[in-house]
Structure formats: C-alpha cells, structure tokens
Amino acid sequence: MVSERAYAAVALNRPIRTEFTYAVPQPLRSSIAPGARVVVPFATRREVGVCVRVLGEPGMDPRRIRPLERLLDEEPILPGDLLELALWIADETVCSWGQAIAALLPASLKREVARRSIVQIEATPGAEGALASLETDWPKQFRVLRTLLEAGGPVERVELLGRTKLSWSPVLRLRKKGWVRIRRVPVTSDPLLEGEIERGPPPRLTPEQEAARDAVTAIVRERKFGGFLLFGITGSGKTEVYLRALEATLAARRSAIVLVPEISLTPQTVARFRGRFGEVAVLHSRLTDAQRFDQWRAIREGKARVVVGARSAVFAPVRDLGLVVVDEEHEPSFKQQQVPRYHARDVARRRAEIAEAALLLGSATPSLEAWRDAQEGRSRLLRLPHRVGGGSLPEIRVVDLRRETGPGRAPTLLSRPLLSAVRDAVRRREQAILFLNRRGFAPVLYCPTCAATVRCDRCDASLTYHRRHRRAVCHLCGEEEVPPTKCPDCTAGGLLFLGAGSERVEDLVRREIPGIRVARMDSDTMVARGAHEGVLGPFRRGEIDALVGTQMIAKGLDFPNVTVVGVVSADTALHLPDFRSTERTFQLISQVAGRAGRGPKGGVVFVQTHQPEQDAIGFAVRHDYEAFAREEIEGRRSAGFPPFARAVRILVEGKDEDRARATAVRIRDRLLGSSPAPEPGKSPALPFEVEERPLGGLAPGVQILGPAPAPIARIRGRARWHLLAKVAPPSTLAAIRAVLHDVAEGSWPGCEVTVDVDPVSVL
Ligand code: ADP
Ligand code: ZN
Numbered sequence: 044m045v046s047e048r049a050y051a052a053v054a055l056n057r058p059i060r061t062e063f064t065y066a067v068p069q070p071l072r073s074s075i076a077p078g079a080r081v082v083v084p085f086a087t088r089r090e091v092g093v094c095v096r097v098l099g100e101p102g103m104d105p106r107r108i109r110p111l112e113r114l115l116d117e118e119p120i121l122p123g124d125l126l127e128l129a130l131w132i133a134d135e136t137v138c139s140w141g142q143a144i145a146a147l148l149p150a151s152l153k154r155e156v157a158r159r160s161i162v163q164i165e166a167t168p169g170a171e172g173a174l175a176s177l178e179t180d181w182p183k184q185f186r187v188l189r190t191l192l193e194a195g196g197p198v199e200r201v202e203l204l205g206r207t208k209l210s211w212s213p214v215l216r217l218r219k220k221g222w223v224r225i226r227r228v229p230v231t232s233d234p235l236l237e238g239e240i241e242r243g244p245p246p247r248l249t250p251e252q253e254a255a256r257d258a259v260t261a262i263v264r265e266r267k268f269g270g271f272l273l274f275g276i277t278g279s280g281k282t283e284v285y286l287r288a289l290e291a292t293l294a295a296r297r298s299a300i301v302l303v304p305e306i307s308l309t310p311q312t313v314a315r316f317r318g319r320f321g322e323v324a325v326l327h328s329r330l331t332d333a334q335r336f337d338q339w340r341a342i343r344e345g346k347a348r349v350v351v352g353a354r355s356a357v358f359a360p361v362r363d364l365g366l367v368v369v370d371e372e373h374e375p376s377f378k379q380q381q382v383p384r385y386h387a388r389d390v391a392r393r394r395a396e397i398a399e400a401a402l403l404l405g406s407a408t409p410s411l412e413a414w415r416d417a418q419e420g421r422s423r424l425l426r427l428p429h430r431v432g433g434g435s436l437p438e439i440r441v442v443d444l445r446r447e448t449g450p451g452r453a454p455t456l457l458s459r460p461l462l463s464a465v466r467d468a469v470r471r472r473e474q475a476i477l478f479l480n481r482r483g484f485a486p487v488l489y490c491p492t493c494a495a496t497v498r499c500d501r502c503d504a505s506l507t508y509h510r511r512h513r514r515a516v517c518h519l520c521g522e523e524e525v526p527p528t529k530c531p532d533c534t535a536g537g538l539l540f541l542g543a544g545s546e547r548v549e550d551l552v553r554r555e556i557p558g559i560r561v562a563r564m565d566s567d568t569m570v571a572r573g574a575h576e577g578v579l580g581p582f583r584r585g586e587i588d589a590l591v592g593t594q595m596i597a598k599g600l601d602f603p604n605v606t607v608v609g610v611v612s613a614d615t616a617l618h619l620p621d622f623r624s625t626e627r628t629f630q631l632i633s634q635v636a637g638r639a640g641r642g643p644k645g646g647v648v649f650v651q652t653h654q655p656e657q658d659a660i661g662f663a664v665r666h667d668y669e670a671f672a673r674e675e676i677e678g679r680r681s682a683g684f685p686p687f688a689r690a691v692r693i694l695v696e697g698k699d700e701d702r703a704r705a706t707a708v709r710i711r712d713r714l715l716g717s718s719p720a721p722e723p724g725k726s727p728a729l730p731f732e733v734e735e736r737p738l739g740g741l742a743p744g745v746q747i748l749g750p751a752p753a754p755i756a757r758i759r760g761r762a763r764w765h766l767l768a769k770v771a772p773p774s775t776l777a778a779i780r781a782v783l784h785d786v787a788e789g790s791w792p793g794c795e796v797t798v799d800v801d802p803v804s805v806l
Pocket of ligand 1 (some may be wrong): 247248249278279280282432591
C-alpha cells in the first residue's frame with residue numbers, strides 16, 4: 044500500500060545542492076513534518092538533518108533508499124517561514140538548502156548534546172618568569188602567554204585564538220609545561236542582561252520622529268510588507284523612533300527583531316531596550332550554546348517578543364513578526380564572511396516580505412544599496428535632518444597634511460591646529476577623541492637606502508611595528524619578529540618607522556601635551572573582559588581627557604563633553620583597490636565626526652589628509668550625504684558596479700601560485716561557456732584584466748573581470764587569485780546561478796574556492 048507520508052526529503056549541512064530522500068518508518072509517519080530534525084544514515088555515518096518535504100513517492104528506485112533512524116522533534120522545530128527563508132538564502136548566496144538551514148539553527152540543535160560551559164585559559168602564578176625562556180624558541184607559545192599575562196585574568200578560548208591568530212596546540216603545550224590552566228566554566232547568565240536598566244519617561248517625540256513612527260506603525264497594523272529607510276544624522280533620535288515603533292508593534296500583538304552591529308551591542312544599548320520592554324531576548328556571538336538555546340526557546344514560545352541581536356538574530360523564530368529594524372544598516376559587519384555568505388539587511392527584507400511585516404533600516408550614512416532602493420520607490424525615505432534638542436552638527440575643518448610639516452619638513456602625524464585644539468579643550472576641562480583606523484606604532488618599517496619595506500614572509504603585507512612589545516607584526520597572519528636593525532634587502536642600517544598607528548598617536552599626544560590623561564582603545568589594549576568599560580567609565584566621569592582609538596570608538600559613543608574630534612588620517616581606506624573604498628571613507632569620517640558636539644558646548648572636528656581634494660572628504664566635511672550619494676551612484680552606474688549590477692566575487696586560494704591561477708582561468712572558462720549571446724567588455728574600475736575580445740557565450744549584461752591576483756595576493760603562504768562577475772539588467776543572477784553552484788561545489792584540487800555574492804570587500 045502506498046502511504047502519503049512514506050518518504051522524507053532531508054536537507055543536510057553539506058555543500059551539495061540537493062536534498063536526500065529517506066524512507067519514513069511506519070511509527071513516525073504521523074508525526075514527520077517539514078521543519079523537524081531527523082537523524083539519518085549518510086555514507087558510513089549518522090547525521091542530523093532537517094526534513095524539508097514529506098513525500099508519497101520517492102522519485103527514485105525505492106530499493107536504494109534507506110530509512111531514517113530517528114525523529115528528533117515531535118513538533119517541527121523550524122517554522123515554515125524560516126524554511127522558506129533558508130531556501131531563498133541558498134539561492135541568493137549560492138549554497139545548499141541544508142547549509143542555509145544550519146545557519147538558522149542554534150548550534151545545540153545541530154548536536155545531540157548542548158554545551159553549557161565555556162573554555163577559559165589563564166596564566167598560572169609565576170608564569171611571567173617563563174616568558175623570556177619561550178621568546179626565541181617557542182614564539183607561538185610566547186604570544187599566547189604574553190596575551191594572557193596582559194589580560195591579567197582568564198580569557199575565553201575563542202577570544203584568545205582570534206586575537207593571537209593561532210591554533211589550539213601552543214595552548215596545550217603551555218599547559219603541559221604548567222604555565223597555563225584550562226578550565227570549563229559553566230555559564231548561566233549573560234552579562235548583557237545583567238547591566239542596569241535605563242528607565243525614565245520616554246521623551247516627547249519631535250514632529251519628524253512622530254511622522255516616521257506613524258508611517259512605520261501604519262504598515263505594522265495593516266499587516267502588509269513595507270520597507271523604510273530612516274535617514275537621520277547622528278544624534279537625531281533614530282533609536283527613539285525604533286523604540287516607539289516597537290511599542291506599537293507589541294500593542295498590535297506582533298513581535299519584532301532589532302539588528303545592531305556586533306560592535307554596538309553593548310550593555311548600554313541593551314539597557315535602553317530593556318528599560319522600555321522588560322523581557323527582551325538578546326542574541327549575540329558570545330553566548331554559549333545553552334544560553335543561545337534558552338533564548339531561542341523563549342522566543343519560539345512567544346515569551347520574548349522583542350529580540351535584539353547581531354547579524355544572526357535575523358533568524359530569531361519569533362511568532363507573528365511585525366517589524367524588523369536594522370540599525371546602522373550600512374555596517375559591513377552585517378555581511379557574514381562564511382557560508383552562507385548572507386547580508387543580514389537583505390535577509391531582513393526578505394523575511395519581512397514573507398511575514399508581511401515592516402522593515403525599518405536606519406543610518407546617518409545609508410549604504411548606496413539602501414539609498415537607491417529609496418530613490419526608486421522600493422522603500423520609503425523618512426528623514427530626521429536635525430539633532431534633537433536643537434544641537435547642530437559639528438564644524439569640520441580639513442587639515443592639509445602636505446602643508447603641515449614638523450621640524451626639518453618632516454611629515455607630522457598630529458598637526459598644529461589639531462594639537463592646539465586638544466590642548467585648549469583640556470584647559471577648558473572638555474574632552475577629545477582621536478581616531479585612527481590602524482593599530483600599532485608604525486605601519487611601515489622603511490629602508491631609506493634602498494627604499495624597501497620590511498614585509499611578512501608569508502603574506503602580501505608590510506609589518507607593523509608595535510612598540511610596547513618591540514615587535515614587527517603581520518596584521519594578516521599574526522606572525523611577529525624582533526624588528527630587524529638592518530634592511531633585509533640591502534643590509535644597510537638606519538631603518539625608519541614610518542606612518543602612524545594608534546599606539547604612536549597616544550605617545551605623541553602624551554609628549555606634546557604634558558600632563559594630559561590619555562587612554563587608548565584598540566584590540567591590542569582591550570584584551571581582558573570588561574576592558575571597554577574600564578576605559579569608557581573613567582572617560583564618562585571626566586577622569587580621562589583624551590581617548591585615542593580605532594574603529595572601536597568610531598560609533599555609538601555619546602559623550603556630551605567631547606568638543607574636539609580628530610581624524611588622524613582620512614586616507615587609510617581611500618586607496619584600497621575596492622569599489623567601496625570611497626563609500627567607506629565617507630561613512631567613517633561622518634560617523635567619527637558624529638562623536639563631537641553632542642552637548643551644549645558644541646564641537647569641532649579636524650580631518651587630516653594628504654588629499655583634501657578627494658570627493659569623499661569634501662562631502663563629509665559639508666555633511667552632505669545626498670550630494671555624495673548622487674556622485675558616487677553615478678560612478679557606480681558608469682562602471683557597472685552595485686547597486687546597478689549584482690557582483691559575484693570568486694576567490695581561489697592555493698599554496699601553489701600557478702595552480703591557483705590555472706584554476707581561476709578554468710573557472711572563468713566555465714563561466715564564459717555558461718550562457719548564450721555575446722557582450723563586449725566595458726572598462727572596469729578595478730585593477731582587473733578585461734577580456735577585450737567579444738566574450739562568446741555570455742548573457743546580455745553579464746561581464747566577467749579577471750582572473751587577476753587579488754589585491755592582497757598572498758596570505759599565510761597561500762596565493763590568492765580572483766574573478767569578478769557582474770550581472771546587470773536585463774540579466775539577473777539567475778543567468779549564472781547554476782554555473783556558480785557548480786563552481787562552489789566543484790572539486791578544485793589543491794585550491795580552495797569561495798563564491799561570494801554581493802561582497803562587502805574584494806581585497
Ligand atoms: P541616534 O540613534 O539618531 O544617534 P538617539 O535616539 O540615540 O539618536 O538620540 C540621541 C539622544 O537624544 C539620546 O540621548 C535620546 O535619549 C535623546 N532623544 C531622542 N529623542 C528625543 C526627543 N524627542 N526629545 C528629547 N530627547 C530625545
Ligand atoms: Zn603574515
């Protein structure tokens with residue numbers, strides 16, 4: 044007898060774009076359903092997969108079908124809307140349905156036993172004494188131990204490995220020698236949920252805020268999809284609009300998700316939401332499996348109806364989703380850098396469409412993608428052009444570093460106008476922030492005799508000098524060495540430390556302004572748990588005069604007593620051979636500038652640059668996002684880059700340079716052979732070789748650039764080649780999707796190939 048429910052199509056977390064069919068044993072047939080987890084045999088192993096369809100007919104020879112072993116969920120764990128969302132992600136990002144589903148599920152649902160603890164590593168008492176003995180012969184163990192000693196307390200495993208860019212084995216060796224202790228620590232609470240709650244009556248909305256809230260809540264109540272872009276300058280009260288729209292969503296008995304960049308997921312942010320809504324689920328990368336699962340379950344059961352979190356919170360299984368907010372939607376951290384390489388902003392939009400919910404994107408410097416959507420009517424533009432309380436945006440002064448030289452015409456890192464502004468601010472008992480997007484002391488070790496720079500042996504990068512450790516460090520692979528005293532090329536002495544990193548800026552400020560109280564925030568100084576608050580607390584209380592730092596201080600900080608902000612170099616991102624470098628520069632200057640003048644005393648921003656004529660700088664100085672967007676969008680249009688075309692980057696990495704290049708060429712040939720109709724090449728805005736001959740076999744609007752060596756041509760001894768496919772109307776991604784899947788799933792001996800749709804970086 045044929046049963047309606049005799050077979051199940053199961054998606055597995057494997058890079059194979061197909062589902063696998065299993066027979067459903069009789070007793071399970073009444074409960075199997077799409078969205079339920081099952082244990083199935085696969086080759087010689089067992090795997091946890093998710094049933095995506097229940098079938099009557101197997102669609103293949105039934106004798107070749109094996110039965111599934113277990114059904115893990117009586118009730119489907121994944122609701123239908125999330126299954127559908129996963130399929131969309133698989134299509135959009137070129138991966139399998141199973142891989143996309145795996146990204147949705149909390150880890151503990153993918154294993155049979157959930158972890159309830161984290162691993163911490165700590166230096167043992169007396170380990171300082173061992174440091175010197177490790178230095179020359181065991182550099183990796185040395186790096187681990189030094190990091191632990193600097194942290195002055197236990198450090199989490201992920202944190203330690205991420206920071207040192209090392210594997211686990213040096214840690215184990217250190218344990219064997221007795222210099223470190225490794226512990227499993229049970230974790231039950233989440234520091235983000237333990238902070239104080241920020242209560243107090245909500246402020247009266249300005250008319251602009253009110254209009255924005257009303258537009259969004261109307262959509263939430265009507266239960267249909269609607270997209271909005273809340274374009275509000277820094278300090279214009281965007282967060283307050285989110286809070287009110289959330290209130291209205293709860294009042295309409297619907298749920299909401301708020302996505303914020305990981306970096307701004309601080310106790311202060313969370314406190315603001317908890318103050319209004321009480322029970323708020325918080326999802327972020329530092330939860331243990333068990334914590335994440337607890338949150339997930341509370342959300343799934345409808346106990347928490349407001350979810351705040353980083354990128355992956357877009358998958359929170361809320362019931363009756365009514366609103367998705369994406370704060371700082373332009374942030375590149377919303378893009379996941381591993382499979383599935385989704386962009387949370389795009390997933391949020393799709394999810395809102397499926398749920399018939401409102402999507403609210405917010406930014407002071409919208410991404411060109413979001414801006415164009417608003418221009419073309421795919422979302423509605425809501426503006427907050429004024430700071431609340433009548434404060435104005437700070438004046439921005441450009442300092443031309445070509446004219447600012449120090450003694451003997453040496454280049455200066457901190458110009459006189461900036462230094463004297465900081466000095467005056469301190470005298471008035473006000474505060475300053477100095478931003479530089481580079482850590483370390485000096486980014487370049489330069490030989491004045493032969494003009495060579497000291498470079499990493501394994502990477503296409505120069506070594507940065509870190510003075511505190513007296514080491515030259517590669518920021519790509521983490522490798523470090525005692526800085527050479529002689530040029531490795533010509534053996535001449537007298538190497539120079541050129542350029543500035545945050546460490547040098549801190550040092551300079553100290554020397555130029557005696558008595559000033561300075562603190563530095565970058566990933567070198569913020570190792571220990573609680574280190575952020577250890578600096579921001581005193582800064583808030585006025586015990587620190589000036590804060591020097593990297594991206595960490597670029598956004599979110601709201602200190603009314605900061606009246607001077609310095610962008611030490613606006614040029615760091617400008618020259619990156621990436622089509623988004625101008626956009627990034629504009630965003631960064633605008634965001635950093637937004638830290639000044641948030642109180643009644645106003646503020647002034649100094650932007651130091653060697654290229655004051657650059658558009659990105661000029662527009663940022665005038666606070667003119669719209670003019671910037673107009674011009675940059677034109678440039679993208681003529682070059683055929685996003686948001687006018689979809690871009691797909693294919694990266695080939697391999698130990699053997701020739702093989703990597705040959706593989707990239709083979710991939711290009713596959714892409715070229717993939718579809719009909721020729722298209723002549725256009726000039727690219729990237730250093731790619733362009734095929735000048737008409738490319739046979741491409742759909743109209745599809746263009747392949749490269750292969751070429753990636754801008755960073757080598758990392759950890761692996762050569763990197765890449766190609767860029769651009770897909771412009773009338774074609775869509777569908778024109779090359781099948782071949783992209785083949786490339787992603789293909790076997791490329793000796794190489795690793797990644798397909799990245801809509802990359803946020805092409806370095
Ligand atoms: P943004 O997210 O645009 O940077 P916020 O929402 O954080 O701005 O608002 C900046 C500051 O102004 C916050 O301290 C907030 O509490 C306050 N604020 C926001 N809206 C109002 C309002 N309508 N009246 C008074 N204060 C407000
Ligand atoms: Zn390196």
